[in-house]
Amino acid sequence: MPAGAAAPALTWRMKWAFGLGSTAEAVVITTTSAFLMLFYNQVRGLDPAAIGIALAIGLAVNAVFDPLVGSWSDRTRSRWGRRHPFMFGAILPAALLFCGLFNPPDGLSAAQQLVWLTFFNVMLLQAMTVFHTPHLALGGEMSDDYLERSSIMGVNTFFLWIGDTAGWLLCFLVFFRANEKFPNGALDPSRWEPFSITIALIVLACLFVSSQVTKRRIPYLVQPAAATPRFGAREWGRDVWRVLRNRNYFVLLLGLFFLSMMTGVRGGLWIYNATYFWQLRNDQLAFFTVGSFFGYVFAAFCVKWLHDRFDKRWTGMLALVIYCVGPALPLALGYAGVLSARTPGLLWMLIGFSLLQHAPYSILTTTVYSALADIADENELKYGIRQEGALYATRTLFARVDQALGTALAGWVLSWIAFPARATPGQVSEPVLMGLAAAFVLSTIPGLIAAVFYGMLNVTRATHDATRQALEARRRPEPAGLLPKAGAGPTPQAGATATP
DSSP states (O other): OOTTOOOOOOOHHHHHHHHHHHHHHHHHHHHHHHHHHHIIIIITOOOHHHHHHHHHHHHHHHHHHHHHHHHHHHTOOOTTTTTHHHHHHHHHHHHHHHHHHTOOOTTOOHHHHHHHHHHHHHHHHHHHHHHHHHHHHHHHHSOOOHHHHHHHHHHHHHHHHHHHHHHHHIIIIIITOOOSSOSSGGGOGGGHHHHHHHHHHHHHHHHHHHHHHHGGGGGGSOOOOTTSOOOOHHHHHHHHHHHHTOHHHHHHHHHHHHHHHHHHHHHHHHHHIIIIISOOOHHHHTTHHHHHHHHHHHHHHHHHHHHHHHHHHHHHHHHHHHHHHGGGHHHHHHHTTSSOTTOTTHHHHHHHHHHHHHHHHHHHHHHHHHHHHHHHHHHHHHHSSOOHHHHHHHHHHHHHHHHHHHHHHHHHHHHHTTOOTTOOTTOSOHHHHHHHHHHHHHTHHHHHHHHHHHTTOOOOHHHHHHHHHHHHHHHSOOOTTOOOOTTOOOOOOTTOOOOO
């Protein structure tokens, strides 16, 4: 069957297989965000500011590599379609690089360990980009229906939760479970090798199954038109320029710029606050999956209704405001002395607050991914080329760079407040703990700025329907016997390239 033929309805099996690819990404993000700084600082003894710079380098390189992969996949022609050659090619490297990241050889100096960290982190991020950018683009092109796109991305977000939760539970209940010698098992150097091997195998399995099952959808996806120029530096630059000229996309990027600053700082500091400010054991931290489960289930079932009732702009803006404020409330109360590590029932209070993190984050993520598919329609109408890859990737050109800044800021905070290496929970000074809490709370500010930009996004049911109608009219063949008007050029076909 030719590519782009009338496609059968998407089955839940296909949606679940697509979402499984994001499970692997979530496992990697969860474990590296929560433990990479802790491993190299508290276990290997490296300076946190230097670690922050090393991690920032990886994110900065990834920011440039992401749009390159997106544009390349948009223009790829193969019997495996545009996306799957990249997806299959990334599977084994991603698993091997994750394993290497947490297993630096013994005997390395501090400088050599930093080089090891920088290299493996950079390469792991690029391997995940080679899979995940085409994978997200695949999700954006699996349907052209306004609400079906929300359903696809809602399933994808739920599978992100599965990966996040799997990583969380494996870490806190299995690999880094507490014992008398190590209340935080992650401080035990012997735990890291089995942890890294197991996570690498999970990544390998998830990426392979997702790629293999979704491969069956290839015959129904749009391929680049024959006239589309092949990928090259010039076309890559033009692709990036086209997506940046889209007003909705540019507003979205500005929002992501500030949002990623917040998430970068919080990602680097969360495990420190949980372990040292709240003095929670690893087995207690595992219970936070209760809050995340109910948050993500709520979002998965309500996001399609929210988009139908309020459209994507207002849904995303409100979710972002809650996501900014909710997770910071407990630490604000801790800073004010209302809550402390000795507060009765503290664990369940914190789990209750975590609902204000996971539910809005799930809604926000689904909204952004679904809106990007609608923006791809707008760019096809304007330029005559499908750019899901460039759109899903170029957004990280700013998000990754700013996340790199956020990660570096987290390392700088730990250095500025003189957080001790190989610290013991319960023995960290009060001023240092207050500095941790204050930094987390202050990270809310860039998040709220992001919410303002999200409120400026104009992606609605009405704009989607108007764009789809114009695209269908363009694709409809001219009636026999009618000639084009004098001076009129040919109408670009779907997937063809037009000069901006």
